[in-house]
Amino acid sequence: MAMIGYARVSTVDQDPQLQLDALKTAGAVRTFTDHGVSGSTTDRLQLAACLDHLRAGDTLTVWKLDRLGRDTRQVLDVIAELTNREITFRSLTEGLHTEGPMGKAMLTIMAAFAQLERDTMLERTRAGLAAAAKNGRKGGRPLKVASKDAVRARDLVAKGITPNEIAKMLGVSRATVYRHIREDR
Incomplete structure (x- = not known):
């Protein structure tokens, strides 16, 4: 009891x-x-x-x-x-x-x-995200790497530089580097 x-x-x-x-x-x-x-x-x-x-x-x-x-x-x-x-x-x-x-x-x-x-909270969230998208804004977390740095990371990988070294150069985590490399494939 x-x-x-x-x-x-x-x-x-x-x-x-x-x-x-x-x-x-x-x-x-x-x-x-x-x-x-x-x-x-x-x-x-x-x-x-x-x-x-x-x-x-x-x-x-x-x-x-x-x-x-x-x-x-x-x-x-x-x-x-x-x-x-x-x-x-x-x-x-x-x-x-x-x-x-x-x-x-x-x-x-x-x-x-x-x-x-x-359910109401989810509905409001979806409506807010749809309204933001309609106005050209994207929901979610801001990107840590600018698009020019993502291109640079892909170029460096193509030159044989390791993702660890690239992460140090860009000041981001290795996982972020891998994510941008993957987006290219």
Whole structure:
């Protein structure tokens, strides 16, 4: 009869400490944490380890529902698995739990809203990128190498200079050099 926590951050740069502190304060005796994993990803190693660790009578606790997953079906499938194994679920921020029919109904509604929020965000992002492209702007990360330097890198490779040496000359990583060499092929 233990409270087990699960935390997740979407990028390796994010810090899960807020989630970990909240789970500890709530009484989690152990917490599993996925770093740099999207909520829409089904292959989350620490979530799998957490689910494997849970036993009947335990409670899986998350800081916020979207930490468990962003897709409604995915969240509800995990909750159904927990219910079948006699494990309860609790989300701290929303105050949701699977104890009783009202808790289960609210959980289903909140999972749908979490997915709606994600779908709306993706839709806005796509619309913004399309509008930028229409105005001649390209989304994404700025290039580290100007087109003249990319041509120069290809010429240097053709002359037998190694990508390591070219990277030092241009002040970029070897991977950047390889990327520009590949674009030519």
